[in-house]
Amino acid sequence: MKRRLSLALVATLLAGCGQQAAPTAAPGTGALPVDAAAVAAERGLTADDVYAAVSTYQPSGRMDDYILFSSGGQAGQVFVIGVPSMRILRTIAVFAPEPWQGYGFGDETTEVLRGGDMPDGTELNWGDTHHPNLSETNGEYDGEFLFINDKANARLAVIDLRDFETKQIIKNPNSLSDHGGSFVTPNTEYVVEGPQYATPIGWEYAPVEEYNDKYRDLITFWKFDRVAGRVDEGQSFQIELPPYWQDLCDAGKAVSDGWMFCNSINTELATGGVEDGNPPFEAGTTQNDTDYLHVINWKKAAELVAAGKAEDINGIQVLPLDVAASEGVLYFVPEPKSPHGSDVTPNGAYIVVGGKLDPHVTIYSFEKIQTAIASGGLETDPYGVPVIPLDAAKEAQVELGLGPLHTVYDDQGYAYTTLFLDSAVARWTLGGEYADKHPEEPWTLVQKLPVQYNVGHLTAAEGDTMSPDGKYLVAMSKWSIDRFNNVGPLKPQNFQLIDIGNTGEHMRVLYDLPIGIGEPHYAQIIKADKLKALEVYPEVGWNPDTWSVDPNAVLDAKDARVERNGNNVEIWMTVIRSHFTPERIEINQGDHVIWHLTNLERTPDATHGFALGGYNINLSLEPGEARTVEFDATQPGTFIYYCTEFCSALHLEMLGYFLVKP
Ligand code: CUK
Ligand code: CUA
Numbered sequence: 001m002k003r004r005l006s007l008a009l010v011a012t013l014l015a016g017c018g019q020q021a022a023p024t025a026a027p028g029t030g031a032l033p034v035d036a037a038a039v040a041a042e043r044g045l046t047a048d049d050v051y052a053a054v055s056t057y058q059p060s061g062r063m064d065d066y067i068l069f070s071s072g073g074q075a076g077q078v079f080v081i082g083v084p085s086m087r088i089l090r091t092i093a094v095f096a097p098e099p100w101q102g103y104g105f106g107d108e109t110t111e112v113l114r115g116g117d118m119p120d121g122t123e124l125n126w127g128d129t130h131h132p133n134l135s136e137t138n139g140e141y142d143g144e145f146l147f148i149n150d151k152a153n154a155r156l157a158v159i160d161l162r163d164f165e166t167k168q169i170i171k172n173p174n175s176l177s178d179h180g181g182s183f184v185t186p187n188t189e190y191v192v193e194g195p196q197y198a199t200p201i202g203w204e205y206a207p208v209e210e211y212n213d214k215y216r217d218l219i220t221f222w223k224f225d226r227v228a229g230r231v232d233e234g235q236s237f238q239i240e241l242p243p244y245w246q247d248l249c250d251a252g253k254a255v256s257d258g259w260m261f262c263n264s265i266n267t268e269l270a271t272g273g274v275e276d277g278n279p280p281f282e283a284g285t286t287q288n289d290t291d292y293l294h295v296i297n298w299k300k301a302a303e304l305v306a307a308g309k310a311e312d313i314n315g316i317q318v319l320p321l322d323v324a325a326s327e328g329v330l331y332f333v334p335e336p337k338s339p340h341g342s343d344v345t346p347n348g349a350y351i352v353v354g355g356k357l358d359p360h361v362t363i364y365s366f367e368k369i370q371t372a373i374a375s376g377g378l379e380t381d382p383y384g385v386p387v388i389p390l391d392a393a394k395e396a397q398v399e400l401g402l403g404p405l406h407t408v409y410d411d412q413g414y415a416y417t418t419l420f421l422d423s424a425v426a427r428w429t430l431g432g433e434y435a436d437k438h439p440e441e442p443w444t445l446v447q448k449l450p451v452q453y454n455v456g457h458l459t460a461a462e463g464d465t466m467s468p469d470g471k472y473l474v475a476m477s478k479w480s481i482d483r484f485n486n487v488g489p490l491k492p493q494n495f496q497l498i499d500i501g502n503t504g505e506h507m508r509v510l511y512d513l514p515i516g517i518g519e520p521h522y523a524q525i526i527k528a529d530k531l532k533a534l535e536v537y538p539e540v541g542w543n544p545d546t547w548s549v550d551p552n553a554v555l556d557a558k559d560a561r562v563e564r565n566g567n568n569v570e571i572w573m574t575v576i577r578s579h580f581t582p583e584r585i586e587i588n589q590g591d592h593v594i595w596h597l598t599n600l601e602r603t604p605d606a607t608h609g610f611a612l613g614g615y616n617i618n619l620s621l622e623p624g625e626a627r628t629v630e631f632d633a634t635q636p637g638t639f640i641y642y643c644t645e646f647c648s649a650l651h652l653e654m655l656g657y658f659l660v661k662p
Contacts, residue, residue: 052510055499058085066461068474068525069132069146070495075518076127078148078159083461083472083525086497086513094157094166095127095150102609102620103166107627108545116155116169124171128152130521131182135224139186139253139466143530145229147182147191154178156193156222160229162534163544163622168230173314174238175218176203180249180262186466190221190298191231192251194262198243202314211271212382215243218318219262221298229547233316237305239296239329240321242383243269245285246294248341248406253466254348256366258299261351263335263342267291267381286357290334290390292381293342293353295369301329325384331373332381334390335362341406345415346466349432350395354404354417361404361417361428363443365395396443400426405456406522408463410470410500413437414446418455418475424448425458425475425498427507449507451496453479459523460500469527471501476520484514492516535604537624544625552596553626557581568592569633575608575621576600578650580641586659589636598626609644612658618644636662 040050058064064082067089072079076095081088097104097113104113104125117123127150135145146159154172159165172178172193180194195217200206206214223235245266252259270284278284301319304310304327310317324330339362341354351364372378372393378386403421410416413434417426427449429435431442440446455477461469480494492514499510537544541553554560557574560581564570569591574581575598587593599608599621610619610627614635619627642655 048508052499052508056084056086056497056511058082058087063528065528066472066525067528067531068459068523069134070476070515070520070523071129071132071148071518073130073493073518073520074126074128074152076129076150077518078129078132078146079515079520080164081495081513081523082528083474084497084510086495086511088513090164092146092159092164092166094129094148094159095155095169096125099618100620101165102618102627105619106612106615106617106629106631107619108543109166112166112169112545116150116153116157116171118153118171119173124153124155126152127155127157129518130179132522132524133182133184133191133464134524134526135188135226136184136186136465137188141462141465141524141526141530142188143526143532144226145188145224147184149178149181149193151177151179151196154193154195156182156191156220156231158191158224158229158231161531163537164533165544167545170222170231170233172218172220173316174201174203174318175199175220178220180219180246183249183251184224185251185260185298186253186257188224188226190236191224192249192260192298193220193222194249195219195241195246197245201240201318208271208273211243212269216321217241217243217246219246219249219260219296220316221302237302237310237317237319238313239301239319239324241294241324241330242321242381242385244292244294247339248343249294250342250344250351250464252344252348252366253346256344256348256351258297259366260294260296260298261342261344261364262294262296263339263353264291264294265338265340286338288337290336291339292332292387293335293339293351293364295331295333295388296324297329300327304329321383321385325380325386328373331369331378331386331388333364333369333388333393336360341404341417343407343409345430345434346409346468347433348466350430352407352415352417354406356403356405356420359399359401359404360397361400361407361415362390362397363395364393368395369393396431398428398443398445400428400445401448406458408458408460408473409468410460410463410473411468412470414500416458416460416473416500418458419448420454420456422448422450423453423455423477424450425455425473425507427500447506449498449509451475451477451498451509452483452494452512453477453481457522459525461525462527464524469501471499472525473498473500473507474523474525476523478519480512480514483512487516493519495520536602537622540600540602540624541598541626542624543627550596550598550626550628552628554596554598555600557600568594571595573597574600575610575643577606577608577648578643578654580610580643580654580656583656584659585656586661587633588661589633591633591660593629593631593633595629596626597621597629599623606647607645608647608654610641611644612639612641614639620645633660636660
């Protein structure tokens with residue numbers, strides 16, 4: 001039996017889960033035109049389900065309020081997702097070749113990708129991306145750039161959000177492993193690449209028995225040139241750290257601007273070697289009850305580097321550990337236990353560290369840290385670094401449950417911490433100036449929401465800024481087990497959208513999004529209207545790397561041509577619906593080919609592909625874009641180039657012959 005659903009019925013459904021009544025009808029809309037209640041009943045949806053559905057559904061053509069940028073994990077890219085609909089809008093190729101974007105298949109994008117190769121030329125064609133970070137101005141996301149790290153090879157990438165494309169990849173010249181990156185300082189003065197597993201500087205060979213003396217970690221401060229849109233390697237510097245495996249870092253802001261805070265996980269200096277009778281890594285690194293929160297004065301470090309206190313190692317200035325320890329750059333504070341996550345509160349007053357093997361989060365006061373530093377008389381660790389006693393720096397500890405990891409914030413004075421072992425998100429109250437924002441006691445657990453399953457990071461709307469929005473939180477779970485149709489033993493990760501704004505009293509899960517490619521670690525959510533991406537490139541013949549009209553762009557099909565100079569053949573080609581000009585190119589085997597292509601389109605979305613079968617060449621030419629491919633015509637034969645985007649009714653006819661005479 002079908003019933004017509006009125007708004008009153010929706011109100012009844014929603015009232016069933018303790019919600020406020022549904023909004024009343026907009027003038028003139030009357031009863032809903034579809035029998036939604038019957039559909040809900042037929043599908044067995046609860047009132048909570050209906051609430052979740054109406055909270056996330058976007059009618060066709062309606063835009064999302066927020067955009068989430070997620071790491072693509074070991075797939076090496078970035079995912080762009082709308083919130084609250086959780087629709088995947090695109091991927092951004094970063095550390096791995098990606099054919100849809102024509103990334104890494106012959107044109108200038110290949111040079112960007114190759115910019116991150118090993119110093120000896122070994123090609124790196126994947127990355128383990130962990131932490132995307134949006135550029136900031138005055139501690140707020142400004143929507144201009146996105147940075148992301150590659151943990152596997154210690155690399156950093158710069159993405160320009162005018163066209164959502166990767167512009168630069170840098171191989172760290174002295175580190176092979178990173179993790180605490182890519183976090184920015186409040187005005188994106190620096191993009192910070194924090195280290196992880198220690199090696200000798202420059203990953204030179206040294207026996208592991210020499211670990212304490214020869215192995216080091218390095219935190220890198222990449223100077224960002226906002227006008228150029230690139231990292232300026234010459235103005236960047238590193239600070240040498242003990243081989244304690246620094247883990248996650250976060251930049252201070254407001255009162256703590258100029259400082260950086262990183263947790264660490266191996267102050268035991270474990271070196272593994274279970275085969276030689278040593279404790280295995282996971283036991284060796286968890287002997288101590290505390291590791292060290294690293295408190296780093298990066299402004300002071302930059303001054304010391306400018307004053308000549310650093311040394312050039314492989315082309316970058318490195319501030320030695322003894323200088324950092326003695327000149328007030330580096331301090332330690334004990335942190336329980338084998339921690340993970342170090343997250344500064346929006347006002348910059350506190351640093352929250354997740355205990356991982358301790359059921360608490362520990363909250364450090366920046367003011368107390370400064371008082372302890374000013375009082376002096378601190379003992380030092382074996383590397384000479386001053387250690388601030390935990391009790392002198394601690395503001396509070398909050399017991400949350402098993403496996404606390406990462407923390408984000410909202411606009412109501414709540415903090416949210418993931419509990420890996422409990423598979424839950426904990427909401428708890430901040431104290432200090434936040435105490436008046438919520439009715440509960442400061443520094444107390446308020447609610448635990450189960451999530452599915454083994455949650456790692458979480459991210460909240462504008463959650464890393466000085467003014468978080470609240471509203472939405474996304475829990476990024478490692479396991480999905482029973483949440484989706486079985487697709488075999490390799491299961492997707494699960495992003496769960498959580499309502500933290502509209503419910504007043506409790507959090508609830510609104511939507512599950514399976515991520516079936518790569519294991520995302522971290523993500524950030526920005527207000528959609530802060531992004532100012534282009535519809536088409538500014539002018540015909542635009543080179544996205546130089547951000548100007550390319551000197552080899554062809555602005556009119558009548559200028560398309562082929563020129564020969566000895567064994568060099570240079571082609572200037574135009575591309576428009578539905579033909580390439582020229583359509584026949586005949587050259588000799590062994591010729592060196594330089595092929596310039598210009599997409600003459602000005603219509604949004606009128607992208608043409610350019611595939612040259614047999615030569616591993618594949619481009620994506622967005623409206624106005626100019627690209628150049630260079631290769632040697634080693635294979636004789638009859639080859640075809642064609643457009644890979646179904647761009648018009650005569651798309652299939654958009655091709656040409658590339659004849660290579662033996
Ligand atoms: S890490 Cu993966 S869950 Cu690399 Cu930020 Cu914590
Ligand atoms: Cu151009 Cu299909």
